[in-house]
Amino acid sequence: MNTQTHIIAMHVIDEPGVLTKISGLFTRRGFNIDTITVGKTETKGTSRITVSLHCNEKTIEQLEKQLNKMIDILKVTNVTDNSIVRELCIITINIKNETARTELINYTKIYPAKIVDMNHTSMTLEFTDQPENIEEFLKKIQQFGIKEMVRTGIIGINKNR
Amino acid sequence: MNGSERILKTLMDHGINESFGYPGGSIIPLFDAIYETGGKFKNILTRHEQAAAHAADAYARVKGTAGIAIATSGPGATNLITGIATAHLDSSPLIAFGGQVPVALLGNDAFQESDMMGITQPITKHNYQIRDPNKVGETITKSIKIATTGRPGPVYIEIPRDPQIGEVTKETPKNIQLPTYNPTMHGHPEQIKKAAKLILESSRPVIIAGGGVIISNASQELNQLVESTLTPVTTTLMGKGAFPENHPLCLGMLGMHGRKSANYAIIESDLIISLGCRFSDRITGNKDTFTNNAKLIHIDIDPAEIGKNIPVDLPIVGDLKCILKDLNMYIKAITDKHARTGKETGWSKKIKEINKLCNCNTDINTYPINPKKIIHELNTSIKDTDIITTGVGQHQMYAAHYLKRKYPRTFISSGGMGTMGFGFPAAIGAKIAKPGCEVYDIDGDGSFSMNIQELATLKEENIKVIPLIFENNYLGMVRQWLEIFYEKRYSGVNLGKSTDFTKIAEGYHLNGITTERSSEIAEALKQATKNPESTIITIKIEPESNILPMLPPDGSITEAFGGCITKKGHYFNI
Numbered sequence: 001m002n003t004q005t006h007i008i009a010m011h012v013i014d015e016p017g018v019l020t021k022i023s024g025l026f027t028r029r030g031f032n033i034d035t036i037t038v039g040k041t042e043t044k045g046t047s048r049i050t051v052s053l054h055c056n057e058k059t060i061e062q063l064e065k066q067l068n069k070m071i072d073i074l075k076v077t078n079v080t081d082n083s084i085v086r087e088l089c090i091i092t093i094n095i096k097n098e099t100a101r102t103e104l105i106n107y108t109k110i111y112p113a114k115i116v117d118m119n120h121t122s123m124t125l126e127f128t129d130q131p132e133n134i135e136e137f138l139k140k141i142q143q144f145g146i147k148e149m150v151r152t153g154i155i156g157i158n159k160n161r
Numbered sequence: 162m163n164g165s166e167r168i169l170k171t172l173m174d175h176g177i178n179e180s181f182g183y184p185g186g187s188i189i190p191l192f193d194a195i196y197e198t199g200g201k202f203k204n205i206l207t208r209h210e211q212a213a214a215h216a217a218d219a220y221a222r223v224k225g226t227a228g229i230a231i232a233t234s235g236p237g238a239t240n241l242i243t244g245i246a247t248a249h250l251d252s253s254p255l256i257a258f259g260g261q262v263p264v265a266l267l268g269n270d271a272f273q274e275s276d277m278m279g280i281t282q283p284i285t286k287h288n289y290q291i292r293d294p295n296k297v298g299e300t301i302t303k304s305i306k307i308a309t310t311g312r313p314g315p316v317y318i319e320i321p322r323d324p325q326i327g328e329v330t331k332e333t334p335k336n337i338q339l340p341t342y343n344p345t346m347h348g349h350p351e352q353i354k355k356a357a358k359l360i361l362e363s364s365r366p367v368i369i370a371g372g373g374v375i376i377s378n379a380s381q382e383l384n385q386l387v388e389s390t391l392t393p394v395t396t397t398l399m400g401k402g403a404f405p406e407n408h409p410l411c412l413g414m415l416g417m418h419g420r421k422s423a424n425y426a427i428i429e430s431d432l433i434i435s436l437g438c439r440f441s442d443r444i445t446g447n448k449d450t451f452t453n454n455a456k457l458i459h460i461d462i463d464p465a466e467i468g469k470n471i472p473v474d475l476p477i478v479g480d481l482k483c484i485l486k487d488l489n490m491y492i493k494a495i496t497d498k499h500a501r502t503g504k505e506t507g508w509s510k511k512i513k514e515i516n517k518l519c520n521c522n523t524d525i526n527t528y529p530i531n532p533k534k535i536i537h538e539l540n541t542s543i544k545d546t547d548i549i550t551t552g553v554g555q556h557q558m559y560a561a562h563y564l565k566r567k568y569p570r571t572f573i574s575s576g577g578m579g580t581m582g583f584g585f586p587a588a589i590g591a592k593i594a595k596p597g598c599e600v601y602d603i604d605g606d607g608s609f610s611m612n613i614q615e616l617a618t619l620k621e622e623n624i625k626v627i628p629l630i631f632e633n634n635y636l637g638m639v640r641q642w643l644e645i646f647y648e649k650r651y652s653g654v655n656l657g658k659s660t661d662f663t664k665i666a667e668g669y670h671l672n673g674i675t676t677e678r679s680s681e682i683a684e685a686l687k688q689a690t691k692n693p694e695s696t697i698i699t700i701k702i703e704p705e706s707n708i709l710p711m712l713p714p715d716g717s718i719t720e721a722f723g724g725c726i727t728k729k730g731h732y733f734n735i
Contacts, residue, residue, distance in 0.1 A: 013341070017290075020279065020282065021282055024282055024283055025283075028283050058468070061468070062465065062468070062469060065464050065465035065467075066465050068464070068465075069463070069465055070341075071286075071287045071307065071339065071341055071342050072341070073341060074340070074341050
C-alpha cells in the first residue's frame, strides 16, 4: 500500500494529561509521529493538536477511528488534502564573508524568508510556507552552513467549500 | 456531606451498593464513609487488590452493570493493574477507585504515591482524577456511563485524600452531558438490508458469535436469526453461552484451540457473519488465510474494530441487539415472499452431521483422571443457570471445549488478557452478583495458587463457591507447548508435588476434598454442592494430558492438529 504524509487535526478538551493520552495512543498502537503542534482554538477551553505522520491509507483509517474513540477529543479532521498547510522555520546561518551575506540577502528577495536578526558572523531568517517549500529552501541555503534551526511542525486548516 | 459520602451516594443513586476493596492510608476517608452507611453500602474485603479488581470485573460480567473495586494509593493501586487490564481486553465495565496523596503533595514522590493516571491510561476506556469534592457526583455519573455503555470498558477514578474529606457545597447537576461520547446504537438500515440479502443469497453461511452478543444481551435475537436461516454458529471464548451449546447448529469455539467442526465451518463457508468479535490472533491464526475467500459481514459497536485485523466486505457499526432485531425483520420480509424460512439446506445438514462427529465421548474412566471426565461430571450435575469461572490454561480450554453452557453470563473467563489467577476471585465476584446460583471455579493448580489467599475472603465473608483444582503439578499449557514444539525441554513448568490444597483449605477452616479416581468426582461435587460452606475440590489429573486440537504458532486454521473426530480424516485431512 502507498505511504504518504497525512495531517490530522484534533480539537481536544484543554485539560492536564490530554496530550499524554493522545501521544500514548500513538506509541501504543505503533503510529510514528513526524510532527506535532498544540495551540489554542476559536473556542475557549479547547486546544487543537495537529499531527503529521507518514503511513498508508489503512493505518490512517485505523488511527482516525482510535482517536475518535477518545473521550477527550471533540473532533478529528483530516487536513491532508484540500487544505492550507503551513510550517514556520527559524534558521541561523553562518556568514563567512560579505559575498555570502549579499547572496543570502538575495535569497530572501526571491523566497518569502524574512531577516529577523543579524550580526557580523551570522544571520537569522524566518520562513513560513508549506513544508515542501521549506525543504527546498533549506537545500538551497545549506551551502552557507546552518548553525541552528527550529521548525514548529505542521499546522493546517481545511479550505472553504 | 463530604466527598467520600458523595461517592457512595452517587453510586447508590445508580443502584450500586457493593464493592470489592482493600483499605490503606489514602483511602481511609472512603472506608470511613462506608462504615457510616451502616451496611447499606457493603465492601467485600479481599486479601489482595488484584483479587478485588477481578471480583468486581466478574461481578460486572455476570450482572451486566458496573462493578466497583477500591484500593489505596501506591502499591494498592498498582496491585489493581492486572485486574484493570483484564477488564480492558474483555470489555468489562469495571470502575476502579484509587486513593492518592493529598493534592498539595502530588508530584513530590510522597509516601505511597504512584502516577496512576499515567499507568492506567493505556489500559482503561477512560480515567479521571478528582481534585474538587464538588466534582465527585458529576465524575462518577460520567464514569458509570462511559464504563457501561457503547463498548464497555474499565474506568479508573483517582481521588486524592483531601477531596475525599472536603465538604461538598454544590448539588450534582441533573443533566450531565458527555459531548464527545456518543456510541452508535442503530446500524445503517441500507447496510443491514444488504446483509439480509447476502445471508439469504449465501449457500454456506456461518456466524461467529463473540463477547459482544453477551454484552448487548442479544442472545434471543441471535437465536431468531439462526432459526430463520439455519446458519451454524461458532463462538469465541468470550461468546461462550451466547448461543445454547446443546443446539445442533452450535459448533462451539473456533480458532487456535477451536473445535474441528467450528474451524471446518469457517474454512468451508462462503459468508462469515461476525457478531461482536474482534478477530484476535487466537481466533484467526494466520490472518491472511483466515477468511479463505468467504465474504465477511462484520457487526460491531466499535468502529475501530472493523477492518482492524481482517478485511471486511460489509461493515455495520452499532449495538448488536438493535442491529439483529432489524436484520431479523428484513430477513423475515424477504423470506415471507420466498417462503424459505427455517428450511434445511445441504449445508445445514452437513454441518449438523460433522458437529455430531466432533461430540466425542467425555465419559472416560481412566486412572489417572482424564480432564474431560471432570467436565463430563459438571455437565451432568450443574444447573444451566449456575455460573462457571475459569483460570487460564489447559483447564480453561477443556472447559471451553467440553462444557455445555446454555445461557449468556454463565461462563466467565479471562479471554483477551489470559490472566492466570482470575478464576477464583472471579467466582467470588460472580457469587456476590448472583447469590442464588452455585458458582464453580474451574482452575488449575498454577492459576489457583496465584490468588489462593482469597480462601480467607470466602471464610470471613461466608461466601460459597466451589473451586475445582485440576492438579497436574505442571503449568500445563506451557508444558504442552514445550512437549510439542520444544522437544519436551520442560523449562520452568514443574510445580512439584509439595502443595496439598486440602490441607491449605483446612488451614482456612474450609472443607477440602482431594480425589484421584474418576469414580469419586461425582460424589465430591455432590458433597460440595450440598455443603452450605465452600469446599475446595482437588482433582489429580493425568499430568501430561494435552488439549487438542491446536494450531502451530502462526499456523492457519487449516493446519489444526489432534482432537477427536470419530472418522479420522473424514472431512479434512488434519
